[in-house]
Amino acid sequence: xxxxxxxxxxxxxxxxxxxxxxxxxxxxxxxxxxxxxxxxxxxxxxxxxxxxxxxxxxxxxxxx
Amino acid sequence: xxxxxxxxxxxxxxxxxxxxxxxxxxxxxxxxxxxxxxxxxxxxxxxxxxxxxxxxxxxxxxxxxxxxxxxxxxxxxxxxxxxxxxxxxxxxxxxxxxxxxxxxxxxxxxxxxxxxxxxxxxxxxxxxxxxxxxxxxxxxxxxxxxxxxxxxxxxxxxxxxxxxxxxxxxxxxxxxxxxxxxxxxxxxxxxxxxxxxxxxxxxxxxxxxxxxxxxxxxxxxxxxxxxxxxxxxxxxxxxxxxxxxxxxxxxxxxxxxxxxxxxxxxxxxxxxxxxxxxxxxxxxxxxxxxxxxxxxxxxxxxxxxxxxxx
Numbered sequence: 135x136x137x138x139x140x141x142x143x144x145x146x147x148x149x150x151x152x153x154x155x156x157x158x159x160x161x162x163x164x165x166x167x168x169x170x171x172x173x174x175x176x177x178x179x180x181x182x183x184x185x186x187x188x189x190x191x192x193x194x195x196x197x198x
Numbered sequence: 199x200x201x202x203x204x205x206x207x208x209x210x211x212x213x214x215x216x217x218x219x220x221x222x223x224x225x226x227x228x229x230x231x232x233x234x235x236x237x238x239x240x241x242x243x244x245x246x247x248x249x250x251x252x253x254x255x256x257x258x259x260x261x262x263x264x265x266x267x268x269x270x271x272x273x274x275x276x277x278x279x280x281x282x283x284x285x286x287x288x289x290x291x292x293x294x295x296x297x298x299x300x301x302x303x304x305x306x307x308x309x310x311x312x313x314x315x316x317x318x319x320x321x322x323x324x325x326x327x328x329x330x331x332x333x334x335x336x337x338x339x340x341x342x343x344x345x346x347x348x349x350x351x352x353x354x355x356x357x358x359x360x361x362x363x364x365x366x367x368x369x370x371x372x373x374x375x376x377x378x379x380x381x382x383x384x385x386x387x388x389x390x391x392x393x394x395x396x397x398x399x400x401x402x403x404x405x406x407x408x409x410x411x412x413x414x415x416x417x418x419x420x421x422x423x424x425x426x427x428x429x430x431x432x433x434x435x436x437x438x439x440x441x442x443x444x445x446x447x448x449x450x451x452x453x454x455x456x457x458x459x460x461x462x463x464x465x466x467x468x469x470x471x472x473x474x475x476x477x478x479x480x481x482x483x484x485x486x487x488x489x490x491x492x493x494x495x496x497x498x499x500x501x502x503x504x505x506x507x508x
Binding site: 140141164165166167168169171175176177178179180181192193194195196197 | 199208209210211218255256257328358401402403405406407410411418419420421423424427429430433434437438440441
């Protein structure tokens with residue numbers, strides 16, 4: 135699956151199927167610091183992502 | 199994961215509340231938390247005119263969205279700091295947002311009004327950019343609210359902002375800043391607007407999720423000046439703790455607020471302290487503890503440097 139990451143914007147390819155929580159672990163990201171978006175929808179940590187999915191990992195932390 | 203309030207699929211798990219919500223129930227949760235903050239901290243009423251400081255980011259646009267939808271009398275203020283493409287994009291997001299909802303927008307252009315964008319200005323006066331930026335934004339938030347007769351100024355500071363700021367202040371024992379860390383600061387002296395933070399009960403991730411499910415078009419890019427900022431490090435550290443022990447951030451900040459309230463009964467009120475300390479700036483008339491306020495001092499130094507270079 136294609137995974138779009140931000141800060142800085144970049145795209146990585148990850149093999150599916152994979153649970154959201156495992157994807158975040160693989161990318162060393164804290165669940166509390168990001169949202170995972172599939173298409174236009176938010177997915178939760180127990181959702182499974184597949185090879186054909188387009189995923190965006192959106193950081194939620196801002197400078198304040 | 200299922201929503202804990204209805205049979206729909208959840209879009210966000212919220213471990214600190216042992217819950218999960220679908221799109222509709224998440225929106226309800228955010229609305230409820232904002233209303234609870236407004237009521238408990240006596241922030242404002244439906245009859246008050248509320249000026250919301252907006253940056254184009256998820257927090258301030260979501261706050262404006264919630265308040266506008268719930269029938270509060272809102273207007274927006276955007277301070278254009280002149281940070282190249284970042285400012286252009288964030289301003290465009292704000293303009294689109296308010297135009298679609300018919301909300302009044304005030305804009306302060308730093309380059310036009312002060313003669314330099316924030317990066318050049320901070321460079322000229324040898325101050326860290328984020329520190330100069332904070333002073334300038336606070337000054338114009340207050341000044342615009344007072345000059346246009348708004349009852350209250352609202353900012354999009356959330357639980358993560360407040361918990362990380364508290365951590366920074368405690369780590370350096372900057373106890374003089376702790377008094378001003380509450381979510382509702384009174385209009386204690388002439389020239390001081392009442393300031394409130396209606397998102398203090400909500401985590402940054404919950405607000406970002408609200409923005410996504412309600413299709414709020416916000417700027418995802420981080421301010422280029424924030425790279426390496428201490429506040430981001432404090433937030434990351436708190437999120438590591440939150441990951442291990444959900445509820446840590448709210449226990450830290452809300453616990454501080456509870457203690458602050460208990461202690462407040464034994465001390466002079468913030469309004470009384472402010473009245474004893476603050477008076478009008480000799481140059482601009484805004485409240486300050488010194489003869490000339492920090493903003494006017496900064497602008498004076500900038501003008502002097504500009505003349506030296508010319």
